Amino acid sequence: xxxxxxxxxxxxxxxxxxxxxxxxxxxxxxxxxxxxxxxxxxxxxxxxxxxxxxxxxxxxxxxxxxxxxxxxxxxxxxxxxxxxxxxxxxxxxxxxxxxxxxxxxxxxxxxxxxxxxxxxxxxxxxxxxxxxxxxxxxxxxxxxxxxxxxxxxxxxxxxxxxxxxxxxxxxxxxxxxxxxxxxxxxxxxxxxxxxxxxxxx
Ligand code: ITT
Numbered sequence: 001x002x003x004x005x006x007x008x009x010x011x012x013x014x015x016x017x018x019x020x021x022x023x024x025x026x027x028x029x030x031x032x033x034x035x036x037x038x039x040x041x042x043x044x045x046x047x048x049x050x051x052x053x054x055x056x057x058x059x060x061x062x063x064x065x066x067x068x069x070x071x072x073x074x075x076x077x078x079x080x081x082x083x084x085x086x087x088x089x090x091x092x093x094x095x096x097x098x099x100x101x102x103x104x105x106x107x108x109x110x111x112x113x114x115x116x117x118x119x120x121x122x123x124x125x126x127x128x129x130x131x132x133x134x135x136x137x138x139x140x141x142x143x144x145x146x147x148x149x150x151x152x153x154x155x156x157x158x159x160x161x162x163x164x165x166x167x168x169x170x171x172x173x174x175x176x177x178x179x180x181x182x183x184x185x186x187x188x189x190x191x192x193x194x195x196x197x198x199x200x201x
Pocket of ligand 1: 007009046058073074075076077090091098123159171185
């Protein structure tokens with residue numbers, strides 16, 4: 001069976017591939033991404049107001065267009081003192097989709113007066129598995145941390161360089177494997193594994 005990862009974000013694709021590769025039960029699956037293998041499929045309009053709605057829109061669109069099982073992640077950074085913003089708007093917070101540094105700069109400017117100990121935040125992920133016959137499963141994951149104004153690290157993507165974990169490192173200072181072991185996306189993906197095994201193998 002082929003499984004399509006419904007993402008065009010290269011950072012997410014690297015992480016999802018690393019997660020899939022760790023699962024012996026998925027060894028027989030041919031895992032591809034929409035960005036690499038189906039670039040002709042139109043990008044989904046993420047018109048939802050929740051992570052689950054947007055992940056469902058992306059997974060369903062790709063399952064329908066390919067007639068194959070699809071997995072989508074919708075995720076974002078929820079800052080407590082900002083009432084969980086940027087949330088579902090994380091990717092285009094500065095107005096340009098996926099402009100990671102501009103997004104970070106704007107978020108730090110918006111919180112310039114907030115003492116760092118109040119800059120608690122969490123990353124949230126919703127992973128949706130959608131089959132062509134309409135079957136759907138949704139799972140959530142999160143990781144808590146704190147924003148730092150001292151941007152550090154070069155791995156990962158998005159807001160990773162300003163998201164600090166209790167050990168003092170930012171997520172951008174974690175390897176992909178270390179990040180997946182604790183991250184929102186890793187946790188949501190691990191929760192969907194039993195569904196993959198039941199429904200696809
Ligand atoms: P796809 O929809 O193609 O998967 P995307 O980047 O547009 O890619 P989202 O709409 O789910 O995905 O937006 C997620 C944004 O949230 C992402 O662009 C980052 O700004 C942020 N984000 C999510 N997970 C993150 C992570 O692990 N580290 C840092 N930032 C993250």
